Amino acid sequence: TRKSRPQRLLKAVEGKATLGDPQSVITAIDHFCRHKEWAMNVGDEKGSILDSLVIELSPVNVLELGTYCGYSTVRIARLLPPGARFITLEFNPDYAAVARQVIGWAGLEDKVQLVEGASGDWIPRLREHFGVQMFDLVFLDHWKDQYLPDTKQLEECGLIQKGTVLLADNVICPGTPDYLKYVRNSPHYDSRYYRSHLEYTKVEDGLEKSVFLGF
Ligand SMILES: CCCNc1ncnc2c1ncn2[C@@H]1O[C@H](/C=C/CNC(=O)c2cc(-c3ccc(F)cc3)cc(O)c2O)[C@H](C)[C@H]1O
Numbered sequence: 001t002r003k004s005r006p007q008r009l010l011k012a013v014e015g016k017a018t019l020g021d022p023q024s025v026i027t028a029i030d031h032f033c034r035h036k037e038w039a040m041n042v043g044d045e046k047g048s049i050l051d052s053l054v055i056e057l058s059p060v061n062v063l064e065l066g067t068y069c070g071y072s073t074v075r076i077a078r079l080l081p082p083g084a085r086f087i088t089l090e091f092n093p094d095y096a097a098v099a100r101q102v103i104g105w106a107g108l109e110d111k112v113q114l115v116e117g118a119s120g121d122w123i124p125r126l127r128e129h130f131g132v133q134m135f136d137l138v139f140l141d142h143w144k145d146q147y148l149p150d151t152k153q154l155e156e157c158g159l160i161q162k163g164t165v166l167l168a169d170n171v172i173c174p175g176t177p178d179y180l181k182y183v184r185n186s187p188h189y190d191s192r193y194y195r196s197h198l199e200y201t202k203v204e205d206g207l208e209k210s211v212f213l214g215f
């Protein structure tokens with residue numbers, strides 16, 4: 001059967017990137033998505049905003065919801081301090097398989113724990129299974145209608161504490177209206193919109209950064 005788009009994206013990485021060089025993996029994916037086939041990676045423009053926030057935060061415990069092909073996983077993992085712990089959740093086994101290879105090509109497999117499964121099933125088990133107490137940074141980039149329920153579940157499980165930063169992709173396009181309303185209206189979050197564009201296009205989109213202030 002014909003290769004899937006993620007598999008074609010992986011072929012582009014293998015053909016162009018240098019093994020063990022995260023930047024070359026990022027560049028190869030961006031080139032493929034800009035000139036060959038669009039794919040829903042956070043992309044280079046929003047990716048630069050993501051980079052600056054990761055560098056500024058220098059997080060020790062990071063959670064990503066929605067690995068997809070591993071593009072943002074590589075962007076984040078390449079900037080983490082030694083000893084940081086990065087868990088990324090992906091429930092589609094085909095995407096998880098592609099992402100493992102993209103992350104491996106970047107030489108970052110030791111920095112990332114890719115967990116194959118649904119966020120709803122795994123969030124309640126992260127503490128006892130991985131020994132993580134709370135997350136400094138959560139990057140939300142999975143199904144847009146799951147941002148809010150998963151955020152509430154993370155709060156209930158005590159994995160979001162004072163100072164935790166939530167960074168959400170696509171708050172304009174495709175949009176996450178219920179999540180946006182929640183973080184912007186809640187007295188427990190200090191929220192800020194970083195205006196940008198939908199990956200590889202001129203359409204408006206952006207990232208919402210929400211700092212939890214404690215209960
Ligand atoms: C119920 C399970 C929830 N728990 C879950 N647990 C674990 N993994 C999960 C869960 N829910 C989903 N996933 C995984 O995350 C990925 C899903 C990613 C979804 N991303 C978008 O839909 C999007 C669309 C556009 C877009 C913009 C404009 C257009 F015209 C077209 C497309 C742009 C963008 O930047 C976008 O990120 C992956 C495909 C999927 O298997």
Ligand SMILES: [Mg+2]
Pocket residue numbers: 040041042141169170
């Ligand atoms: Mg996205």
